[in-house]
Amino acid sequence: MTPIITAFENSPDEGRDLARDMRLRWAFEEVGQPYEVRLLSFAAMKAPAHLALHPFGQIPTYQEGDLVLFETGAILLHIAGAHAGLLPADANARARATAWVFAALNTVEPPIVEREAAGYAERDKPWHRERLPMLDARVATRLDQLSARLGGADWLDGAFSAGDLAMVTVLQRLKGSALLDAHANLAGYVARGEARPAYKRAFEAQLEVFRAARRG
Amino acid sequence: MTPIITAFENSPDEGRDLARDMRLRWAFEEVGQPYEVRLLSFAAMKAPAHLALHPFGQIPTYQEGDLVLFETGAILLHIAGAHAGLLPADANARARATAWVFAALNTVEPPIVEREAAGYAERDKPWHRERLPMLDARVATRLDQLSARLGGADWLDGAFSAGDLAMVTVLQRLKGSALLDAHANLAGYVARGEARPAYKRAFEAQLEVFRAARRG
Helix, strand or coil, X not given: CCCEEEEECCCCCCCCCCCXXXXXXXXXXXXXXXXXXXXXXXXXXXXXXXXXXXXXXXXCEEEECCEEEECHHHHHHHHHHHCCCCCCCCHHHHHHHHHHHHHHHHHHHHHHHHHHHHHHHCCCCCCHHHHHHHHXXXXXHHHHHHHHHHCCCCCCCCXXXXXXXXXXXXXXXXXXXXXXXXXXXXXXXXXHHHCCHHHHHHHHHHHHHHHHHHHC | CCCEEEEECCCCCCCCCCCCHHHHHHHHHHHXXXXXXXXXXXHHHCCHHHXXXXXXXXXXXXXXXXXXXXXXXXXXXXXXXXXXXXXCCCHHHHHHHHHHHXXXXXXXXXXXXXXXXHHHHCCCCCCHHHHHHHHHHHHHHHHXXXXXXXXXXXXXXCCCCHHHHHHHHHHHHHCCCHHHHCCHHHHHHHHHHXXXXXXXXXXXXXXXXXXXXXHC
């Protein structure tokens, strides 16, 4: 049974790939699993039919027969657990890859999202300029630590894993920012992720949604 | 081999149980797995020996023979996967419990932590009073959605699971706040979690660390 995920019908980032369905598209491509996408408007995301699938009214969701899942991290681990390609065979190494998924989503992403959110919601507030160095510093601390751990390695812990997929997609939010460019090894890490054939297929698929919406 | 976790040697919340080692203590008690605790000073948390275990210099870590893990969510899933008591037997139900772990740590906790952090770091700033309604509203949105999903059930998805353990410990951060008290079912949910014998044993164990530190 082909799993069905949900995504925005109108890419809010104009096909730049930052919506969270991209994380699942990439995972499906890495493991060679076909998937279908059901597109939702922002209004539909907050409607009862979608809230029955996702209590917090977000995308993506995952449906496969009777199974309904939400939370990108959980869906990523589900896909990775069901197919070879995103988790090592060794049990300890699998647990460590899971730790990197949580590190990406819980430890590295929150200060990045907070900095972004302030840029949207508080840009015109008198305090925004004064708060920005604090928001930057929180992100910089995490990047310093991540850069120190990655060092000269290609991936965070041995072969490419679900943990790298999650971390690369989190760091992509900082592309073009001096915060990321301050760490050549992290910029290189993101570029390595984006060079993977599975990433490129997923990127094209989400870009096509944007192109189709623009064609109307 | 008895696993070893790390915790603060001086409870920053004076034994109120909000440090993240509590989540693991409770998990160990639920599955009946003995554990040891290695206490760390704040300085030791940022030292190279600890950064080798935890790249972001936090607690808790988990060590079991050769396996070293960080990220509370990943450790919780590791404990839950190795012992009965925190995950259902059915594969789909396990995946849904995992989704609730991510929901607690990724979707519900970040706005709560952000509101707390502003209370610490920006309390004396001229803008704090004006930002507070926005910070409260972000938390309230998540609680409204969570309350709607929980409804009149005891737990989020069938029997008590690792997802409930994570969610209860996240909501505990709001104890005594009008935000939580606005939802009688969520306040009751937290109380049900705290009434579990495993929770009480874990609470006593972390409180004893605080008492011992105070005795000096």
